[in-house]
Amino acid sequence: MHNQSPSKRIHNFDEVPLGYTKDQALLEASRCLDCKNPLCVPACPVAVQIPEFIKAIKEEDMEKGYKIIYQDNVLPSICGRVCPQEKQCEGACILGKKHSPIAIGALERYVGDFGLSSQQEITITDNHQKIAIVGSGPAGLSNAYSMRKLGYNVTIYEALHDFGGVLQYGIPEFRLPKAIVKQEIDKLKTLGVHFEKNSVIGKTITIDQLFNEKDNQAIFIGSGAGLPRALNVPGENFSGVYYANEFLTRVNLMKSNDFPHHTTPIKVGNNVAVIGGGNVAMDAARTAKRLGAKNVFILYRRDMTSLPARKEEISHAEEEGIDFRLLLNPVAFKGNNYIVNQVVCETMKLGEKDASGRHRPIGTKTYQTIDIDSAIVSIGQSPNPILSRTTKQLETDQWGRIVTHDYQTSIPGVFAGGDVVSGAATVILAMGAGKDASIYMNQYIQEKRS
Amino acid sequence: MAKIIHKEALNHTTDLIEIEAQEIAKNYQPGQFVIVRANQYAERIPLTVVKTTKKTITLIVQKVGYSTKEIGHLTIGDDVLDVVGPLGNAIEIHDIKHVLAVAGGVGAAPLYPQLYAYHQKGITITLVLGAKSDSYLILEDAFKAICDHIYITTDDGSKGLKGFVTDQIKALLDENTYDHAIAIGPLVMMKHVVALNKKHQLHTDVSLNPIMIDGTGMCGNCRVTIGNETYFACIDGPDFLGDNVDFDELIARQNYYQDEEHICRLKLVNEDE
Numbered sequence: 001m002h003n004q005s006p007s008k009r010i011h012n013f014d015e016v017p018l019g020y021t022k023d024q025a026l027l028e029a030s031r032c033l034d035c036k037n038p039l040c041v042p043a044c045p046v047a048v049q050i051p052e053f054i055k056a057i058k059e060e061d062m063e064k065g066y067k068i069i070y071q072d073n074v075l076p077s078i079c080g081r082v083c084p085q086e087k088q089c090e091g092a093c094i095l096g097k098k099h100s101p102i103a104i105g106a107l108e109r110y111v112g113d114f115g116l117s118s119q120q121e122i123t124i125t126d127n128h129q130k131i132a133i134v135g136s137g138p139a140g141l142s143n144a145y146s147m148r149k150l151g152y153n154v155t156i157y158e159a160l161h162d163f164g165g166v167l168q169y170g171i172p173e174f175r176l177p178k179a180i181v182k183q184e185i186d187k188l189k190t191l192g193v194h195f196e197k198n199s200v201i202g203k204t205i206t207i208d209q210l211f212n213e214k215d216n217q218a219i220f221i222g223s224g225a226g227l228p229r230a231l232n233v234p235g236e237n238f239s240g241v242y243y244a245n246e247f248l249t250r251v252n253l254m255k256s257n258d259f260p261h262h263t264t265p266i267k268v269g270n271n272v273a274v275i276g277g278g279n280v281a282m283d284a285a286r287t288a289k290r291l292g293a294k295n296v297f298i299l300y301r302r303d304m305t306s307l308p309a310r311k312e313e314i315s316h317a318e319e320e321g322i323d324f325r326l327l328l329n330p331v332a333f334k335g336n337n338y339i340v341n342q343v344v345c346e347t348m349k350l351g352e353k354d355a356s357g358r359h360r361p362i363g364t365k366t367y368q369t370i371d372i373d374s375a376i377v378s379i380g381q382s383p384n385p386i387l388s389r390t391t392k393q394l395e396t397d398q399w400g401r402i403v404t405h406d407y408q409t410s411i412p413g414v415f416a417g418g419d420v421v422s423g424a425a426t427v428i429l430a431m432g433a434g435k436d437a438s439i440y441m442n443q444y445i446q447e448k449r450s
Numbered sequence: 451m452a453k454i455i456h457k458e459a460l461n462h463t464t465d466l467i468e469i470e471a472q473e474i475a476k477n478y479q480p481g482q483f484v485i486v487r488a489n490q491y492a493e494r495i496p497l498t499v500v501k502t503t504k505k506t507i508t509l510i511v512q513k514v515g516y517s518t519k520e521i522g523h524l525t526i527g528d529d530v531l532d533v534v535g536p537l538g539n540a541i542e543i544h545d546i547k548h549v550l551a552v553a554g555g556v557g558a559a560p561l562y563p564q565l566y567a568y569h570q571k572g573i574t575i576t577l578v579l580g581a582k583s584d585s586y587l588i589l590e591d592a593f594k595a596i597c598d599h600i601y602i603t604t605d606d607g608s609k610g611l612k613g614f615v616t617d618q619i620k621a622l623l624d625e626n627t628y629d630h631a632i633a634i635g636p637l638v639m640m641k642h643v644v645a646l647n648k649k650h651q652l653h654t655d656v657s658l659n660p661i662m663i664d665g666t667g668m669c670g671n672c673r674v675t676i677g678n679e680t681y682f683a684c685i686d687g688p689d690f691l692g693d694n695v696d697f698d699e700l701i702a703r704q705n706y707y708q709d710e711e712h713i714c715r716l717k718l719v720n721e722d723e
């Protein structure tokens with residue numbers, strides 16, 4: 001797939017990979033062996049029927065291809081762009097053993113984008129029973145789709161003024177255009193799903209009120225992992241030290257890259273340190289570059305092979321001149337008048353493998369100080385606490401994750417899935433949870449009524 | 451969207467607006483705030499809910515910068531694009547006999563619902579109400595109805611004592627004792643009131659007003675250091691015991707976008723022309 005050239009793209013927020021032309025898609029599809037026992041399918045968390053949809057591409061029947069994917073994945077244009085394919089479907093593709101695997105993500109994106117503009121005929125028979133969904137991220141959206149298909153009257157409540165969860169406020173435009181997120185949401189609206197913005201469940205409306213006053217039969221919580229994790233080092237609250245969520249929200253949700261036309265400001269300066277090595281860190285670093293920072297460096301406490309980010313994002317970041325400074329662990333921020341101007345890092349070395357199978361970083365007691373204008377802490381998120389704090393009976397574990405059994409929480413009729421249950425994970429896993437939970441929700445409601 | 455059904459100017463920089471927001475009004479408790487976005491280009495800004503009826507909430511907005519001025523441009527019948535809440539926690543009404551309350555400028559607005567709650571519990575209230583000058587004082591009559599003693603200070607002496615609220619508090623603390631204090635106003639004012647009260651072993655609740663975006667604990671913009679701990683004002687506050695708040699750090703955080711805010715205000719001047 002062709003990309004926007006690095007020298008050009010660091011000055012804009014347009015999407016980096018340009019997507020396949022029809023000829024390119026046909027050519028790539030033609031390489032698929034249509035395996036009898038496809039290794040790619042079980043490696044996809046929602047088991048998209050990969051050889052079938054690729055066969056439809058070969059037959060140039062994109063409509064059919066779209067329908068095949070849509071059975072298992074209602075956001076193909078999004079997953080095609082953001083799934084960690086190298087760890088999932090593409091990582092298992094048999095062709096990868098000797099040559100390069102089929103570019104399943106790129107093909108899925110191609111078919112998904114085709115489907116965005118096509119009208120789908122799904123007949124829904126209303127069963128006149130209401131359910132409520134908390135949060136409009138991938139978990140909530142996919143639960144909405146599944147429940148609506150079963151005939152339920154579905155309302156999604158979203159705390160922010162725009163829908164999509166991390167797809168909207170977290171993942172940047174150059175990786176996932178917001179127009180696509182909007183189109184996917186509009187499709188759900190056409191199916192009759194109701195969307196309520198500015199509704200913080202637990203505050204604006206409580207779980208009790210959703211049941212007793214709004215007459216919902218069941219509730220799905222997909223409130224995500226929106227609570228930034230702190231480094232807990234001195235100087236972390238100086239101005240100029242951002243959590244990635246704030247930094248990315250300013251740009252993606254509030255459009256501060258269009259300041260002052262949009263009036264929410266953002267400030268990066270010339271030297272920006274991004275702390276962490278996941279997708280969030282790559283997104284923050286590449287966003288900082290596009291906002292005009294001269295030197296953006298990633299501070300990561302392990303080595304290059306341990307970076308948890310998607311492979312494509314790492315190589316795009318490298319092409320864009322993001323400087324990877326490895327085996328460094330920030331231990332303090334220094335500042336002048338409470339505004340950050342330096343980060344002190346301890347040099348690390350790699351020790352034994354830990355539970356995650358990666359080498360544990362060990363401090364060496366040698367330190368270096370780096371001059372910076374701003375820092376973006378991107379070391380992970382915990383579940384958002386608003387709901388659990390305001391809903392006393394809702395059981396959570398020591399990390400604040402909602403505890404579930406077959407997707408049901410400690411409150412009967414209240415189900416949950418996605419990052420709020422698993423901790424920060426992936427779009428496709430959140431979608432899979434939303435979809436699977438619908439089976440148990442439907443069962444719960446039907447049993448209660450009979 | 452929320453319709454403005456009533457609006458009045460409390461003084462030349464401060465407006466009171468009443469907007470339709472039935473759901474927010476229903477679950478509201480004193481101390482809570484909303485986040486408002488005037489239009490699709492606007493910032494999200496926090497404003498305290500001062501009063502509610504069954505269907506409406508009342509906000510008091512001091513027009514200090516671009517976003518608050520934009521809200522000031524809206525009139526009765528206009529819609530505010532986004533209003534979300536009630537956010538933050540309800541205040542804790544201490545079980546005491548006599549409270550010393552201090553308001554600086556528009557801080558009188560968030561203080562009002564708190565004092566109203568104290569008044570309803572039958573607690574004696576002494577209020578020090580401070581402002582730049584006579585024309586900046588707000589809610590004086592509303593406070594008169596619920597406070598037992600009111601002292602006014604203005605920087606220029608146009609009404610009450612000429613000086614800062616701390617000058618008046620010093621005099622009061624020499625003569626009287628109080629069980630607890632509340633101070634709401636500009637950060638510098640709260641900082642000095644807390645320091646002064648501490649010398650008299652008087653604990654002070656403050657309502658903190660850091661820059662916010664989501665108001666749901668997601669972004670971390672609103673963090674404040676208290677003791678050696680970090681708190682998020684939107685979900686842990688906005689009211690805190692002020693004794694160990696790092697006010698200097700918070701003042702720096704509040705001023706971080708000063709240059710950019712200035713650019714925005716220039717934009718407003720151009721639009722007004």
Ligand SMILES: Cc1cc2nc3c(=O)[nH]c(=O)nc-3n(C[C@H](O)[C@H](O)[C@H](O)COP(=O)(O)OP(=O)(O)OC[C@H]3O[C@@H](n4cnc5c(N)ncnc54)[C@H](O)[C@@H]3O)c2cc1C
Nearest residue numbers: 135137138139159165166201223224418419425426427430
């Ligand atoms: C910057 C960034 C980049 C990422 N990149 C990738 C990637 O490339 N590939 C990938 O697979 N994954 C990626 N992820 C992870 C992925 O986005 C998440 O795992 C996924 O979005 C989780 O979905 P969710 O539906 O559980 O929650 P979220 O997407 O977090 O959505 C939760 C929604 O619920 C709302 N909400 C919260 N509380 C309430 C409440 N009380 N009432 C109403 N609404 C509420 C929130 O405002 C939010 O809109 C990334 C994450 C981030 C932050």
Ligand SMILES: Cc1cc2nc3c(=O)[nH]c(=O)nc-3n(C[C@H](O)[C@H](O)[C@H](O)COP(=O)(O)OP(=O)(O)OC[C@H]3O[C@@H](n4cnc5c(N)ncnc54)[C@H](O)[C@@H]3O)c2cc1C
Nearest residue numbers: 495496497498511512515516517518659660661662704711
């Ligand atoms: C919990 C809380 C309750 C508040 N209640 C009231 C109230 O009842 N009445 C009232 O008049 N004001 C209140 N404020 C303050 C109000 O939010 C700010 O005055 C307003 O955001 C300023 O925006 P501006 O664009 O007009 O001014 P700007 O020119 O942008 O800034 C002026 C000052 O406001 C601060 N500020 C800027 N943007 C924000 C933001 N998004 N969030 C918070 N502060 C910001 C800046 O640090 C600066 O010091 C409250 C603040 C908080 C946090």
Ligand code: SF4
Nearest residue numbers: 044048079083088089
């Ligand atoms: S949903 Fe993700 S993992 Fe599954 S086939 Fe599509 S790109 Fe691969």
Ligand code: SF4
Nearest residue numbers: 032033035040093094
């Ligand atoms: S494993 Fe590879 S070659 Fe085989 S069906 Fe899947 S995508 Fe095609």
Ligand code: FES
Nearest residue numbers: 665667669670684
């Ligand atoms: S305003 Fe974003 S966390 Fe408090």
